[in-house]
Amino acid sequence: MIAYLEHFVHGNDTESRPDDDVIALSKRLDLQLKGTFDCTDTPTSIASKDFGGMKSLKPLAFIGPADADDVARVVKAAATSSNLTVAARGNGHSINGQAMADQGLVLNMRTMEDLFQVTSINGSPYVDVSGGALWEDVLRRCVLGYGLAPRSWTDYLSLTVGGTLSNAGVSGQAFRYGPQTSNVTELEVVTGKGDTIVCSENQNSELFFGVLGGLGQFGIITRARVVLQPAPDRVRCIRLVYSKFEEFTEDAEVLVSQQEGGFSYVEGFVFVNNDDPANGWPTVLLDPDQEFDPTHIPNTAGPVLYCLELALHYRNTDHVSDVNMDVDRLLGGLRFIEALRFEVDVEYMDFLLRVKCAEDEGKANGIWDAPHPWLNLLVSKSNILEFDRVVFKKILNNGVGGPILVYPLLRSKWDSRTSVVVPESEIFYIVALLRFNPAAPKGPPAELLVAQNQEIIQFCCHRGFDFKQYLPHYQTQEDWKRHFGNQWTRFVERKANFDPMAILAPGQKIFSRIP
Numbered sequence: 015m016i017a018y019l020e021h022f023v024h025g026n027d028t029e030s031r032p033d034d035d036v037i038a039l040s041k042r043l044d045l046q047l048k049g050t051f052d053c054t055d056t057p058t059s060i061a062s063k064d065f066g067g068m069k070s071l072k073p074l075a076f077i078g079p080a081d082a083d084d085v086a087r088v089v090k091a092a093a094t095s096s097n098l099t100v101a102a103r104g105n106g107h108s109i110n111g112q113a114m115a116d117q118g119l120v121l122n123m124r125t126m127e128d129l130f131q132v133t134s135i136n137g138s139p140y141v142d143v144s145g146g147a148l149w150e151d152v153l154r155r156c157v158l159g160y161g162l163a164p165r166s167w168t169d170y171l172s173l174t175v176g177g178t179l180s181n182a183g184v185s186g187q188a189f190r191y192g193p194q195t196s197n198v199t200e201l202e203v204v205t206g207k208g209d210t211i212v213c214s215e216n217q218n219s220e221l222f223f224g225v226l227g228g229l230g231q232f233g234i235i236t237r238a239r240v241v242l243q244p245a246p247d248r249v250r251c252i253r254l255v256y257s258k259f260e261e262f263t264e265d266a267e268v269l270v271s272q273q274e275g276g277f278s279y280v281e282g283f284v285f286v287n288n289d290d291p292a293n294g295w296p297t298v299l300l301d302p303d304q305e306f307d308p309t310h311i312p313n314t315a316g317p318v319l320y321c322l323e324l325a326l327h328y329r330n331t332d333h334v335s336d337v338n339m340d341v342d343r344l345l346g347g348l349r350f351i352e353a354l355r356f357e358v359d360v361e362y363m364d365f366l367l368r369v370k371c372a373e374d375e376g377k378a379n380g381i382w383d384a385p386h387p388w389l390n391l392l393v394s395k396s397n398i399l400e401f402d403r404v405v406f407k408k409i410l411n412n413g414v415g416g417p418i419l420v421y422p423l424l425r426s427k428w429d430s431r432t433s434v435v436v437p438e439s440e441i442f443y444i445v446a447l448l449r450f451n452p453a454a455p456k457g458p459p460a461e462l463l464v465a466q467n468q469e470i471i472q473f474c475c476h477r478g479f480d481f482k483q484y485l486p487h488y489q490t491q492e493d494w495k496r497h498f499g500n501q502w503t504r505f506v507e508r509k510a511n512f513d514p515m516a517i518l519a520p521g522q523k524i525f526s527r528i529p
């Protein structure tokens with residue numbers, strides 16, 4: 015391995031070269047680690063890519079830590095240099111290089127030891143998993159081995175536990191259980207000082223809440239204890255079409271206010287009012303046998319329509335008639351277009367793994383590997399109608415080539431002690447522009463779509479909206495200050511306490527490395 019390092023250092027005369035201290039440090043690390051230290055071309059170029067496909071920063075090395083001790087060794091080694099940074103890379107599903115480290119050390123969290131321990135504390139079940147575990151593996155092992163499952167998910171599960179907990183982790187269950195950051199009770203974290211610390215609400219709580227939604231700034235999550243509940247067997251999935259945004263939002267808000275006895279999952283999306291296969295009517299169908307009959311759309315409808323996406327968990331022992339009755343009770347009084355109601359029943363795991371099929375399809379046609387200039391916003395209820403009038407109906411009236419999610423969340427389910435910042439109002443909407451376009455020249459240039467995202471952000475700013483970026487991306491500290499608002503001081507204090515030399519997560523571009 016060291017030979018490769020010499021090659022890397024001397025074979026790239028035109029690139030910035032690590033200084034002698036860094037070479038010595040790398041050699042030392044190579045010998046100390048139980049895991050792997052790799053600075054050859056292929057691994058480092060994997061670490062210089064992410065799902066966004068728009069940014070590339072080559073690290074000095076791609077390190078496969080075996081356990082938390084390895085992670086601590088790497089951070090401590092970086093601290094002895096004047097400029098080295100360390101980025102934990104989960105599964106690299108960021109959009110804007112957040113898991114990259116330019117000439118720094120990237121940790122491949124996927125190689126961490128296979129930790130999976132189900133425990134019962136005061137009669138309630140939990141699972142301890144590695145920070146580098148994929149949620150899809152956590153799901154399979156919990157359901158198949160124990161009939162249990164985490165309560166709060168993301169839509170797509172090839173994401174790591176540490177990666178989503180560093181942001182929030184949101185899906186259709188969050189209205190009831192909060193984001194994933196509200197569903198862990200203990201973490202093991204390696205701080206920017208290289209200390210390995212177990213933390214929870216009652217033990218080292220500042221670190222615990224700091225790391226949750228902390229964008230990787232305060233520590234690297236090596237273990238998380240996730241709340242579990244009995245897993246259902248099956249899920250009734252329902253899609254309901256609306257032509258009026260006001261009715262769509264009012265109904266969605268009623269549904270998220272029903273906690274016990276309500277739906278298990280509430281999401282929604284915008285689609286284009288035409289037959290376009292990627293943006294229009296066909297995107298609503300849940301099954302190839304279903305048909306979308308556009309004659310049922312009122313002629314007062316605009317360029318876009320809306321769809322509530324709901325799910326109800328049930329057990330194999332439940333009678334279908336009881337499930338039907340429950341669904342009818344919950345749908346009573348909603349104002350969707352009756353003839354545009356679609357339903358299917360699926361296995362619970364298939365429901366949670368539903369995006370995997372889209373991934374397989376996208377990989378086959380190249381769209382999965384094209385650039386993804388995505389934008390995620392959290393927009394206050396008080397601004398969402400105006401957002402619809404301008405953004406959905408005008409700026410995005412031809413769609414984004416993929417889903418445009420929009421559904422309500424409840425602020426009271428988000429713990430304000432975590433580092434995540436959300437709008438002020440109790441109800442706010444997540445808006446996700448999940449662009450899936452072929453790479454240019456077949457599709458639009460990514461820069462054009464980034465500019466469209468900027469236009470939307472600018473519009474929200476100029477109108478004085480109460481909104482935040484989710485999975486935020488900014489270029490300057492001034493922008494980050496604005497993003498965190500009155501939480502900025504707390505964020506800076508946490509940085510000073512837990513990563514005073516700003517070694518961690520340089521790809522977020524919040525703090526500069528202190529020599």
Ligand code: FAD
Pocket residue numbers: 065101102103104105106107108109112113114123145146167168169170172173174175176177178180181182183184185229230233234235236485519521522
């Ligand atoms: P990475 O992209 O590898 O890392 C993200 C950030 O977290 C980086 O700053 C990194 O340094 C840091 N980090 C990674 N691991 C750790 C760790 N162990 N400890 C500390 N910091 C760490 N999000 C949702 O909330 N809901 C969704 O439904 C959803 N769906 C998605 C679907 C797709 C197809 C994609 C590409 C993304 C989706 N996301 C969703 C966004 C996703 O949650 C974030 O991009 C998340 O950061 C990705 O996780 P990752 O494991 O790939 O992390």
